[in-house]
Amino acid sequence: MSVAPTFGVTTLPTVANEPMRNYEPGSADRAKLKVAMDEMAAAMPFRVPCIVNGRQVTTGRINKQINPADHSGKPLCEYHEADAALVQEAIEGALKAKQGWANLPWNERAAVFMKAADLIATKYRYKILAATALGQAKNCWQGEIDAAAETCDFLRFGCTYVQQLYAIQPTAHAPTTWNRMEYRPLEGFVLAISPFNFTAIGANLTFVPAVVGNVTVWKPSPMAVYSNYLIYQIFKEAGLPDGIIQFLPGPAEPIVGAALAHRDFAGLHFTGSTFVFRTLWKQIAQNVDKYRSYPRIVGETGGKNFHLVLKDADVDNAVHQSIRGAFEYQGQKCSALSRLYVPKSMWENSFKAKLLAEIAKITLGPTSEFEHFMGPVIARHSYDKIMSLVDAARKEGGDILCGGTGDDSVGFFIQPTVIETKEPRSVTMVNEIFGPVLTVYAYPDDEPLESVCETIDTTTEYALTGSVFGTDREAISQASNLLRNSSGMWYTNSKCTGAVVGQQPFGGARGSGTNDKAGSMSIFYRFISARTIKEEFLPLGHYSYPHMG
Incomplete structure (x- = not known):
């Protein structure tokens, strides 16, 4: 496989938090969001397939994502559920796509997600908010915080953190020697399991591994399928190659079980309940002898x-x-x-x-x-x-x-x-x-x-x-x-909710998770496997030591 050349050291645009919209009465933003919600409500239910290697897969096993405010009315979407066989196909396809993605110059991977952030901030802002409102029952303020602002912030700040991570290089070099660090993706695939309560988390759980060169199998929450599907489509429109993120809604047991049983399972990126996370950790431990490497386990779970x-x-x-x-x-x-x-x-x-x-x-x-x-x-x-x-x-x-x-x-x-x-x-x-x-x-x-x-x-x-x-x-x-x-x-003197990417990196310990701090550089360390490189420019004249005379 050919290696893409690099002809310059690139730097990302300076990033700032996505400005919030207020949706106050009489505002243009409120009117546009109302139109988006009305159009979406009229078009329900949407049909959502599984996505494997860029191909829409209709399995015939149909489930529904309801509107929690009207549970007996039209569902927001009807989605096709994956099974273990489709998971296996998705894993194999992702692994085939991985090398080309990992070999892309860093700036090309970053460009996909920077573009996705701009698409969310503009073209798709009201649509992604409408999906989050109707499917996940968020009012316009909470939806704006999450689906628009935080999603953009995760993508933009995340790319900046990776740029800073890649720039961390050895500062000491012996004479005629050059030392450097290479931040490789993990050897295998990452399983991302995302929750219902934040559309942005679905985006982040998949983006974080992918932007550093990994491939991801994504199981979205049954209660957030449609907004997460829109995120996937936006990533594709931004230039994400087929197979890098495989979108597999459906029941947890067959999807997760097939992924955790695979030899090339390399990492878990999870947000959900403490009980489920501990259960998954135990399953991973039981399978550890079969894995190619020790899997990285990253989880943000419950709170009190x-x-x-x-x-x-x-x-x-x-x-x-x-x-x-x-x-x-x-x-x-x-x-x-x-x-x-x-x-x-x-x-x-x-x-x-x-x-x-x-x-x-x-x-x-x-x-x-x-x-x-x-x-x-x-x-x-x-x-x-x-x-x-x-x-x-x-x-x-x-x-x-x-x-x-x-x-x-x-x-x-x-x-x-x-x-x-x-x-x-x-x-x-x-x-x-x-x-x-x-x-x-x-x-x-x-x-x-x-x-x-x-x-x-x-x-x-x-x-x-x-x-x-x-x-x-x-x-x-x-x-x-x-x-x-x-x-x-x-x-x-501030409430315990409302962490902002770039300002308050988020995460907790004990029963609340692995505290890897989403919205900071530290989360990216969990999805890379560093390689130290030492190169000597001149030959060694003799094997003996100076003290030997």
């Missing part, structure tokens, strides 16, 4: 995130930040606020009343109605799980201060729920919920900060995001130190 309010905090700020952290996108973020710790006197004298008064203003409705802060949760199983946990808290003695009810007659709507608990290790303080449920523990005013932080640190297995609210720098610093390992994302 907290706000710690100190006695001198700005109450209004902590209230508003907590409402956003707990209830934006119906709490369906791995970073969503779930545990709130407030001094007892502050809680009883002001915080509680202000929190409940503000929550009472929140309205629920379908994303096609722009005035709502919240929409439905994603699916029947989510609705049932959330309501069962609220019921468990009630039976355990938790005080349901607001919400605690739902309506699943048309869509999967759950009212924003606040539970006050007297027991800091009660069921909804421990278990991940992934819904609009916030549990509050009012800790005694005289309880030492060390004790409060120990409770926060040891209550759950997770360590994703956490925030402290206060003004005393000594207390803030003390809380930060005591909770150093309680979260991979730490915020001061």
Whole structure:
């Protein structure tokens, strides 16, 4: 195979975060998004095939992605499901395509994804937002944060990070010697398993391995198939060669099982539940003897995130930040606020009343109605799980201060729920919920900060995001130190959601994942296998050492 020549050292354009659109009433952006949503709703259901080696594959095994706001209405799409045999075909095709992709000059691979970002920011902005709204129940603000801005940021900043990574070279060279580093792709293929809650994550889980020369088998969430399919189509329009990313919607067991059983399985890029990630890790361990190399395992999983309010905090700020952290996108973020710790006197004298008064203003409705802060949760199983946990808290003695009810007659709507608990290790303080449920523990005013932080640190297995609210720098610093390992994302006087690519690299440890920090250079290290190269320009005159005379 011929090797493409390189005639210059290229540098990428300077990147910045994609500017957010507000979609305020009367704006052109709002009108264009409304048109896109109306057109998409009228054209539903869309047909989505599997994509193997650039070929559309219709398997005849059909499943549906519903609209969570109208679960008995027309589905957003009907998609063909892959099976183990198709996975095998996809893997073999990807491996055949890999060498040509890996041999491309770096700037050619980067150009594909930089172009994709520009297509998303312009030509496809409203379409990808409409798909995310109708299929994943995100309002226009949450959709803009995710499907437009964050997707563009992942692609643009990611290319910049790879450029910086490739530039890291040895600085010391012995006389007549030249040392250098080569950042090879992994030997094999990467399996990407993406979640429903962020369209951008589907793009990033596939882009990260691909931009450094890998090939990827992509299993999207059944609840995000259509938006993810649009991302794949945009990558293709931007110039991605056939076979580099294979798009395989369908049931997890046959798809994932076939991939993990393959000798050339080289890496897992996963976002989803802690239970599933641990299950996959065990499967990989059981198969380790058959693999060509030790697979790279990268996962971002669950969270049980907290706000710690100190006695001198700005109450209004902590209230508003907590409402956003707990209830934006119906709490369906791995970073969503779930545990709130407030001094007892502050809680009883002001915080509680202000929190409940503000929550009472929140309205629920379908994303096609722009005035709502919240929409439905994603699916029947989510609705049932959330309501069962609220019921468990009630039976355990938790005080349901607001919400605690739902309506699943048309869509999967759950009212924003606040539970006050007297027991800091009660069921909804421990278990991940992934819904609009916030549990509050009012800790005694005289309880030492060390004790409060120990409770926060040891209550759950997770360590994703956490925030402290206060003004005393000594207390803030003390809380930060005591909770150093309680979260991979730490915020001061800011909610625990909303990490921005290029500003706050995202990830957590313990039960929350491998903390490889999406949105930073470090994630790319996991999908390369470095080779050290040493070249001597002059021959060695003799094998003996100088001390031998």
